[in-house]
Amino acid sequence: MPTRQGWTIAVSAVVAIVVGRVFGILELFVIGAALAVAVVLAVLVVQLFRPRVHVHRWVHPSMLTVGDAGRVDLTIENRGSVRSPRVSLVEPVGTASSARLTIATLGAGQHVDAGYRVPAQRRGVLTIGPTTLERYDLLGLAGGTTIAAPATEVTVAPQTIEVAMPSLGHGVLGRHLLALAQRTGVGEFHSLRDYVPGDEPRSIHWRASARSEDLKVRQHEAQGVRRCIVILDREAASYPAPVDDAAADVFERAVTISASIALSAERAGLTTRFVTGGDIDLRGPDVATHALERLARLEPGPAIDDVERDPGEGLGLVVIVTSSPDRPAWRQTDRSTDPTLTRIGIFTGSGGDGGSRLTVDASTLESFREQWNRLAGTRGLTHELHTAASA
Structure with a gap:
């Protein structure tokens, strides 16, 4: 096809031919004909000699x-x-x-x-x-x-930020996990001790208690966190249509934080699971990589159904990422009956931290880093992570 310059030359050729013909100017007629031939030859050259x-x-x-x-x-x-x-x-x-x-x-x-x-x-x-x-x-x-x-x-x-996983006895979360391990008897058997209010009934050693005047419970050597479940609330009602840039970032922060925790947990050696609405429940090896692939395309959509009970053993974290503590995704996970799982709420909206010591105000990424490090009892790392596929 002629280019813009080619069409200009073609129109000029027609005008020159017409004017030369009407006024009998042979030179103008010849110039117009030459311009027309040049355009035709250019089109033929381009069409016949296509690059292979x-x-x-x-x-x-x-x-x-x-x-x-x-x-x-x-x-x-x-x-x-x-x-x-x-x-x-x-x-x-x-x-x-x-x-x-x-x-x-x-x-x-x-x-x-x-x-x-x-x-x-x-x-x-x-x-x-x-x-x-x-x-x-x-x-x-x-x-x-x-x-x-x-x-x-x-x-x-999505962007991912490395966060430290908690260790027993360090920080608010670490001290909570240590007390939970001692109370529930999670870990290797160490010795027997007297029962104190708050101990799990399943930790009572009934045979030893029958030979004593007091109830005896199994004392276990505490182990660290073994598993992590990341639950992302993607319900459209949790993220209304944004009216400004700050509102638009609420869902994006939720995606970023979910990806960060899933990838950090997997790299820390924890058995990781990722759950969100639309019947997305990722488990097994390379959970973080598969979660990142899903999160790359994820948009607000269906709500989370009841989360299937986790079959894992040992202490675990259930991290719920949503916009505010008023959302159903946060309230319905309170029905978990597994005493070895600790529930953590991360709220990306402006509704605060839910008033609990095991919740995080993530209205900004800086606030998320600061409060997560407070929970984990470490100054933490703030550099960005890269997936295995990116290495």
């Missing part, structure tokens, strides 16, 4: 994290039997930008490598491509495009 260039694309890492920058490597190969013309390679990156490269002529069978960096600015799916080759004649009168490679979708996972 193949483009192969690699995107790495295969999953990006918000704030990272990935790389796209391209191999451009001439699969024709003659030398390829000079072309421009155009590759859309998302909806707002594109990469443009100029490829010099290549001999038959020759190839050239090129690449560029891709910043990951927001979570979701980043579409790269399809790749098009733009071919123009030497005068720029005609041009044509050819699809050289299909589009590729790259998952951009």
Whole structure:
């Protein structure tokens, strides 16, 4: 097809031919005819000598994290039997930008490598491509495009921040867990002691109690946290339509914090489980990686049904991430009957921390870091994490 310059020349040629014919000006008639022939020849050259260039694309890492920058490597190969013309390679990156490269002529069978960096600015799916080759004649009168490679979708996972898992006896949460371990008898058997109010009935050693005047309970050597369940409330009613940027960040903070805790727990060696609305219940190996893939595309949607009882053993954490302590996702998890699980609420809205010492005000990421470190009894780490796929 003619370019804008080509159409201008074509119109000028018609005008020159008409004027030359009407007024009998031979020179003007010849000039118009020459311009018309130039445009026609340019279109024929572009259409008949299309480049037989193949483009192969690699995107790495295969999953990006918000704030990272990935790389796209391209191999451009001439699969024709003659030398390829000079072309421009155009590759859309998302909806707002594109990469443009100029490829010099290549001999038959020759190839050239090129690449560029891709910043990951927001979570979701980043579409790269399809790749098009733009071919123009030497005068720029005609041009044509050819699809050289299909589009590729790259998952951009939410930002993740490393947080420390609690250890027994340290911080508010650690002291709570230590008392819970002693009361419930979680861990290896150590000795017998007298029963005190608050001990779990199942820790009573009935045979030893029968030989004594007082009830005896098993004293166990306390073990650390063994498992972690991350529950993200994605109910649409918990995140009403935002009226400003601060309101829009409430759900995004919930996603970021859920991803951070799941990834940190898995890297700390805890048996990790991720649950959210829409019957999403992830368990087993590589839970954090699978959770990040789901969270990359997650939007507010259905509420959480009753969470299936966790079959794990040992002390565990149940971390509920929602907008406020008034939401059903927080209230319904209070019905958990497993005494070895400790419930922690993280609230990303402006409703405060719920008035409990085992809740976190996450109205900002800075507040989340500070209060989580207070719970865990450590100054913690604040650098961003990267998934195994990103390494």
